[in-house]
Amino acid sequence: DAGITQSPRYKITETGRQVTLMCHQTWSHSYMFWYRQDLGHGLRLIYYSAAADITDKGEVPDGYVVSRSKTENFPLTLESATRSQTSVYFCASTFRDRDTGELFFGEGSRLTVL
Amino acid sequence: AQKITQTQPGMFVQEKEAVTLDCTYDTSDQSYGLFWYKQPSSGEMIFLIYQGSYDEQNATEGRYSLNFQKARKSANLVISASQLGDSAMYFCAMRVHETSYDKVIFGPGTSLSVIP
Numbered sequence: 120d121a122g123i124t125q126s127p128r129y130k131i132t133e134t135g136r137q138v139t140l141m142c143h144q145t146w147s148h149s150y151m152f153w154y155r156q157d158l159g160h161g162l163r164l165i166y167y168s169a170a171a172d173i174t175d176k177g178e179v180p181d182g183y184v185v186s187r188s189k190t191e192n193f194p195l196t197l198e199s200a201t202r203s204q205t206s207v208y209f210c211a212s213t214f215r216d217r218d219t220g221e222l223f224f225g226e227g228s229r230l231t232v233l
Numbered sequence: 234a235q236k237i238t239q240t241q242p243g244m245f246v247q248e249k250e251a252v253t254l255d256c257t258y259d260t261s262d263q264s265y266g267l268f269w270y271k272q273p274s275s276g277e278m279i280f281l282i283y284q285g286s287y288d289e290q291n292a293t294e295g296r297y298s299l300n301f302q303k304a305r306k307s308a309n310l311v312i313s314a315s316q317l318g319d320s321a322m323y324f325c326a327m328r329v330h331e332t333s334y335d336k337v338i339f340g341p342g343t344s345l346s347v348i349p
Contacts, residue, residue, distance in 0.1 A: 164339075167337075173334065207276070211337070217266055217335060
């Protein structure tokens with residue numbers, strides 16, 4: 120099915136472990152984004168990508184790594200998870216043309232770091 | 234620096250009444266886009282409305298309209314004839330140009346409760 124999918128939807132891990140959250144979209148959108156959502160902060164941008172092999176830091180990039188070797192995939196890796204990274208993570212994508220509007224979201228990945 | 238401000242953490246509205254959710258933004262870009270999203274308690278992000286900075290008409294989508302005041306840098310969401318299903322978090326967002334590429338940032342959100 121066409122769309123944007125995130126996996127896993129739920130993940131529990133321990134402090135210090137590496138975790139990768141996957142994001143896959145089938146629309147060939149140029150732009151992809153990773154956000155984290157915490158109470159009182161709304162959605163904060165972690166990293167974004169304008170195309171394959173083009174990524175840049177957002178508002179809260181520390182502790183995260185991204186890559187984008189293919190247009191359709193944008194994985195987010197926590198190299199050594201900390202409790203402060205417990206959050207809901209959203210992936211989103213959109214077209215290159217700014218005036219096309221809508222940002223398309225995945226369903227979110229709820230990560231708990233113990 | 235680009236920033237979105239939503240000064241109303243929580244709002245209440247009577248069913249069938251209209252409500253305005255405030256959003257102000259800060260950017261030095263001349264070309265940008267403004268969005269509103271709804272997030273019900275189930276957690277998904279639902280796109281409501283989009284306004285480009287060069288659009289002269291305010292955007293409307295059904296019961297939603299965006300009151301765009303460029304000089305004041307405000308992009309308030311107006312929901313007419315509120316329904317119980319409108320109870321949710323509402324986020325204002327902005328797409329702006331950063332160095333060579335675009336990014337989209339969000340405000341902290343407003344929690345809307347519709348009272349029967």
